[in-house]
Amino acid sequence: MTTVIEVKNLTKRYRDTLAADDVSFSIEKDTIYGLLGRNGAGKTTVMSILTAQNFATSGEVRVFGEHPYENARVLPRMCFVRESQRYPDDATATHALRMARLFFPRWNQELADRLVAEFQLPMKKTIKKLSRGQLSAVGVIIGLASRAEITFFDEPYLGLDAVARQLFYDRLLEDYAEHPRTIILSSHLIDEVSNLLERVIVIDKGRILMDEETDAVRGRAANIVGDTARVESFVAGREVIHRESLGRVTSVTVLGELTDADRARVAAEGLDIAPVSLQQLIVRTTQHADTAQPAAAEGVL
Template identity: 40%
Template sequence: MNVIECRGLSKRFGRTVALHDLSFSIKENTITGLVGPNGAGKTTLLKIAAGFLRKTAGEIKVFSSPPFNNLKVSANTFFVDDNMALPATLNLSETLDAARRFYPNWDHQLALRLFDYFSLNPRQLHKNLSKGMKSTFNMIVGLSARCALTIFDEPTVGMDAAVRKDFYRALLQDYLQHPRTIIFSSHLLKEIEDILEEVLLLREGQKRLHLPADQLREYAVGLRGEEDTVKRFTAGKEIYRREQFGKNSIFAAVRNSFTKTELQEACAAGLEVLPVSAEDLCIYLTSRSRGGIDDVFNRN
């Protein structure tokens, strides 16, 4: 069963096109990473899925219903981001108690244990928390709510590296014990790729890729060496990135459609065959130019 189904989804804010003709579906009980550069439409997409924003055109269904202003979707979706509005009058433990009453699947033991682990002060007010503490608290609420669809939109804002690592572990542990559909938008693909099962890559409001995470790591391959040799091997291939190294040496990242023998031949011809990490691939696939930032400096 698909938890989210999108067909030709578009969203405009005035003249700005935030999402354009987006089609994809997200299967039940998967962790999907939503990645893409700033302004790719990640937050807009997630807010439409959570029922906060209205679509402009196309179709989106969450739990088989249109999500906008839908109580069923709201009851089964938890949306975590860094500006969750919470009453300024409640302290953290009162806020947990309040959240608990809304969600039948709420795991209060988990909430309290995480609270303790991250040494949050139950008497503190949410508005007085530091950025990282706020994110930590929101994440605890999001996990404990145990909603069938849990959306984390840039949940690690302000968290230090240690807390981020703990958070990824906590997310994975809880997901394994209580499988549910989780969407995680982040710029730190390298950090989260190990816990992701699927990656949905957006670029300028459109889908660039939607693949299982392990396929993403083998999706492209990098060849480095003498310019003519690289060109010979990459002829007819989809080139994602080309970078100049020295006078006569280049690096090219291309779609990995090589056979084993072809790659052996490339090695024999003196080329270095390099893996392209998921993070790099995503950067290559979403950058406007094939040369990246280098193009700014090489004007010839």
């Protein structure tokens, strides 16, 4: 695989807030990534630095092997569709797409026209008068029609209804299959986008918690459900990232693949194994990291 983005020891501090904390990772060519995490986790900060719209406090960022800031060899090859994109007050959707066509050398007008029709975007209305969903559609259309070698989508679905979101997912996969490129997708709707993602990077409080292929992530945890005493006996010695009980029934989420012997024991004990969705795993891993931090800090003291 060819690496198109290399991040080493990236740190970004806003006064008392550490938005990115010694972050290191790489992004490979022609792969769809999920950049996932809670609000304020540092996702937008990292994407802004990678696209030269923000500055790192320290660390090193290379895109196509070069520093991206004010680099005409790099910037036209990237597209950043962000949630809070601003346009001139009198700009219409027509103006926005015309500007995008001038900036992105791989722009495909035929695809843009098709998406405008499918999203039913009013092209002559000023952008400031568009609904939240229509504004999101402008960004989605630019991101897809740009066919940039690296495209960042930062919460692209905001305001889109379920039908429009599915249209976005379908067109993204369809065009990606015909015109591969690197796509970094930030989204809170993890289960909705999970089938799109080939690799996930999870950020929490400015740190990388997970950087793995999606298929590997799906198999790294399981829910064990059943009689509380038997469940607790089975999970003893395993890494538990979530536990909940109702009466005498307990569900425990454990990390690590279950062996054939594990599954045989679960069946013999009358317990059930329930799958863990990508969203559940990421949420519970993040929660587990939060609860583990104070204990780790106490150990240091």
